[in-house]
Amino acid sequence: MIWLTWRQFRVQTLVAAIALVLIAAYLVYLGMDIRDAHDAYRARCASRPADCPSALAQFRSDHESTLLFLAAGLQLIPIVIGTFWGAPLIARELETGTHRLVWNQSVTRRRWLAVKLAFVALAGAALTGAASALLTWAARPFDETTGDRFSRIMFGARDIAPVGYAVLAFALGTVVGLLLRRTLPAMAVTGVAFIVLQFAFPNMVRPHLIAPEKATLPMTAQAINGAQNMGSITGGAVIHGLAVPGSPGAWVSGISPFRTADGRTLSGARFDECLNSPQRTGADGKFGDTAVCLARLNLHVDVAYQPKSRYWAFQGLETAAYLLLAGLLTAFGLWRIRHRVS
Template sequence: MIWLTWRQFRVQALVAALALALAAIYLGRLGLDIRDAHDAYLARCETDGDCAEAAAQFRGTYRQTLLLLAAGLALVPAVIGAFWGAPLIAREIEAGTHRLVWNQSVTRRRWLLTKLLVVGLAAMAVTGAVGALLTWAAGPYDEVAKTRFDALEFGARGVVPLGYAALAVVLGTVVGLLLRRTLPAMALTLVAFLAIQLLVPNVVRPHLMSPETTSLPMTAEAVNQAGNLGSITGGATIGGLEVPGATGAWISDTSPLRTADGAALSEATFNECLDDPPETGATGTFGDTAVCLGALDLHVDLAYHPEERYWPFQWAETGLYVAASALLAAFGLWRVRRRLN
């Protein structure tokens, strides 16, 4: 069965090996460039003493490139699930070739399990290798930017890509087993896996561990250090904050702006400071608005995870994907034995 599966899968494997070789060449050169730029940043910081500007320039040089690469890596397991996993069984059933195998000494479960293991391990090897190369290439940038917890970057670093790949293959295979049609199975797998990649970082990941909590006074200086004020849905909100003394922490929840008694700041008062603040000639990101809000004795309540939880989160989320893969595989093995004729 292993030999037969390899014979059926060899073209995809060769294409993946070629793509991996090209990725290794590109990411290797990128990693060396980033390290040279990082050395220049450190030298400028030590010589001129202007570390903030040097760091901002270093981050700005590579931020867009690394975000695009992270987005590309996020698509790799989705594509693998659609083009490797979904046709794995659906194509056999459409062509009727599964009956030939079942008339041999190989059981249905062994047939399915062997296919899952061969293709799943290949997918994990390819995705994991690209993830490891990107993690290495972006290492100096991640050290300076402190954004490894960002949703897109988190899924493209460390061991999480291994869990993505395993789940994508098993999901695609089970969908193909249920639909029995290759093209619909490919489309549904792609949509479902992309939905999972959106759902898990925003809904599941924050609850994998209990967060730390703190209250942050919103002085004019603190407001000016924020990333944004307000939102498209309205309300007295503020975002892009950092936890003092916890650089690189992941802020998983930020309360609305609150007054000294803990009540939410009214939207009318917030909009007044935002749209028509008293003129003070203040500078900074939000200028007079920051002064207006700072005078109201406001604070926000934050839930956050310290930077040292990065690897525990990586392993926890990877374990979640592997467990989901195992459950789906078990369902597929039951289905192919009991219901598929």
């Protein structure tokens, strides 16, 4: 049975091996380039401390777009595995009727499915895990310097989480193929379903895997100038991209609107007044006079955040959740093929 599965899957294995070699070659080159740039950044900071902020900004801008693109590309690998490896695995056999030949031999249905699932799932996990390990190694100086390990795209392309994604995508594709019994519809449904899952889990589930820490941050001019942006499409008195003092690299999962000293939300009209027509003070900083205007109102925000020390806890919990879902799908598939597929 293992030999038969290998014979059926050898072309995909060869393509995956060639792709992995090409990925490895590029990521080794990129990793060395990032390390050279990181050494130059540290040397510039050591010789001219005043230049550290600009040196960090240059280091970040030189590599951020490339690493974001690679992280997004790595998250496509599980989709490819689920769509092109998982969905056709059983659907093609049922569609063409070749499953009857195996079932008329000494191999049981469950063993037939279990061997296929184990062989291809291990191949998918190995491919994704190797690509993830290479990208994690290449990006390590950048991740340690910028502290962006919790960002939605970066988190899903580092360390062990991608392995869980790959195994779940494959199990999902296999079960969808088993249910639909047609290859092309199964591939389409698998691709769409896993893309939805990749969007929903980081936004709706990940923030609640561990109860966040909470803090109240006074909105001084300096704190406001450290944010990424302010305002919203609906005109809310909100601020985004704050850092938590004393907890560098923390993942800020929630920020309240601006609140006054008595705990009320700052009115949209007062916020717009500072945003659009603040008193001219000649203040510098990212938001300049707007930051000074808001700081005079004695505002604060309540934040929920995860310290960076919880990074591996989140990696483990998310990977375990995906593997558990994959296990449940596998169990359903083994039951289905025994009792419902003729």
